[in-house]
Amino acid sequence: MTIVAKFEIPYLRFLDSEGKINKPLPHFAKNSRDLISLYRTMVLTRTFDAKAINLQRTGKLGTYPSSLGQEAISTAIGAAMQPNDVFCPAYREYAAQLQRGVTMAEILAYWSGDERGNQFAANPEDLPIYVPLATQCLHAAGIASAFKLRNQPRVVIVVCGDGATSRGDFYEAINLAGVWQLPIVFVVNNNQWAISVPRTAQTNAATLAQKAIAGGFAGEQVDGNDVIAVKYALDNAIAKARAGSGPSLIEAITYRLCDHTTADDAKRYWDPQTVEQAWQEEPIKRLRQYLIKNKHWDETQEAHLQVECNQQIEQAVTEYMNLPPAKLTDMFDYLYASLPAIYLEQRREVEI
Ligand SMILES: Cc1ncc(C[n+]2csc(CCOP(=O)(O)OP(=O)(O)O)c2C)c(N)n1
Ligand SMILES: [Mg+2]
Known part of the structure; x- marks a missing residue:
């Protein structure tokens, strides 16, 4: 028998769950200012999430999906992208959206069922x-094919x-990205x-990263709780795509440390011991430990950051609560470029 092809899926991690470095850091991570900026974004995101859940629990927000425990992934995305990507x-x-100029008030508006929250000013x-x-x-x-054309x-x-x-x-997107060599990650x-x-009941594939292989491009796993690893993998994949060398897939391994959404109760199906273990791996604690150990961060800065986050969030909540109600006619006006005749009467009924 002849082997016609062989594939490998690499796994990347720099920062372990105790904040120890287990391989030489990439260039950007040697700059404490950059690391602190990543840290601040993760803390802001976690604080915002907690507030959003409280708003939902007190009847001021609709269903809300939290990013608790998964903050490193989109923090790294926001930091790695260029503004016109x-x-x-x-x-x-x-975390990525906030770095790209989406406001907390817009996010809250969206989760209150107000589509204006999706019009990012x-x-x-x-x-x-x-x-x-x-x-x-x-x-x-x-969109990637438009950029290429x-x-x-x-x-x-x-x-x-x-x-x-x-x-x-x-799978269709993976196939297209591979065959057209699109600038996409x-x-x-x-x-x-x-x-x-659970993940094991969703697919028999050993990794999700290998799903890229069938599309003819590279897939890798990273520790999704190590913001340095996620950012490093993204920097490389984005540079490759920008240079015209095609797509990549990054599987970021993390754990959902929250209910699926506020409409869920994960205690009914998850194993408390696994969750306790997953808390040991969470992304914020390990970066804080690393920063403190290396004298880049201390408790006073931490306390200031918490105050800043709370202020910023309270302001956004006020803005959100003061948003005038959406017009009922919006549901007709933004669904079609020109409204089919059948809806004209319905639109007239709500137009008061
Ligand atoms: C096409 C489609 N099918 C089903 C659903 C219902 N649904 C909402 S979230 C979800 C699970 C998604 O899991 P995953 O992709 O792992 O994302 P996560 O919520 O874990 O971030 C499902 C089945 C949906 N939103 N869209
Ligand atoms: Mg999931």
């Missing part, structure tokens, strides 16, 4: 939050969950769950 998120990518070219799983992957491939040195970053990689849209947030369905 395009971001195609799923629904837990607040500062960054209208980024795609909105995507709840229909994996559909963003094909839209992202379409126009010879623009721009890159698309698209995020989906582990569960979303089982959908046809995901697929990031899979492998948080081990698709609502209550």
Whole structure:
């Protein structure tokens, strides 16, 4: 028998769960200012998440999906992208969105069911939050093909969950990205769950990264709780895409340390010991330990940061709460370029 092809999936991690470095740091991570900036974004995101859940619990917000425990992934994405790249998120990518100019008030508006929350004033070219799983992957491939046709040195970053990689849209996008050598980076947030369905019941594939191999391009795993590893992998994949050398897939291994959304109760299906173990691996603590050990951070700075985050969030909540109600006619006006006759009467009924 002849072996006609062989494949490998590498795994990358610099910072372990105790904040120790286990291989020489990449250039950017030797600069404490950059690391502190990543740290601040993760803390801001976690604090925002907690506030959003409180708003939902007190009847001031609709269903909300938290990014608790997964902050490193989209923090690294926001830091690695250029402003004129395009971001195609799923629904837990607040850290990246905040860095790209999306406001907290917009995010809160969206999760209150107000579509104006998806009209990002500062960054209208980024795609909105995507709840229909994996559909963003094909839209992202379409945008990347436009960049290629126009010879623009721009890159698309698209995020989906582990569960979303089982959908046809995901595989179709992977195939297209490979065959057309598109400037796109697929990031899979492998948080081990698709609502209550564990990773092992979603696919028999040993890794999700290997799904890129069938598309004819590289896939790798990174420790998704090590913001340095995620950023490093993204820097390389984005540079490769920008240079015209095609797509990449990064599977970031993490854990969903929260309910799927505020409409879920994960205690009914998860194993408390596994969750306790996963808390040991979470991304913020390890970076804080590293920064403190190396005298880049201390308790006073930590306390200041918490105050700053709370102030920023309170301001955003006030802005969100003061948003005038959306017009009922919006649901007609923004669904079609020109409204089909059948809806004209319905529109007139709500137009008071
Ligand atoms: C096309 C489609 N099918 C089903 C759903 C219902 N649904 C919402 S979230 C979810 C699980 C998603 O899991 P994963 O992709 O791992 O993302 P995570 O929520 O873990 O970030 C499902 C099945 C949906 N939103 N879209
Ligand atoms: Mg998942």
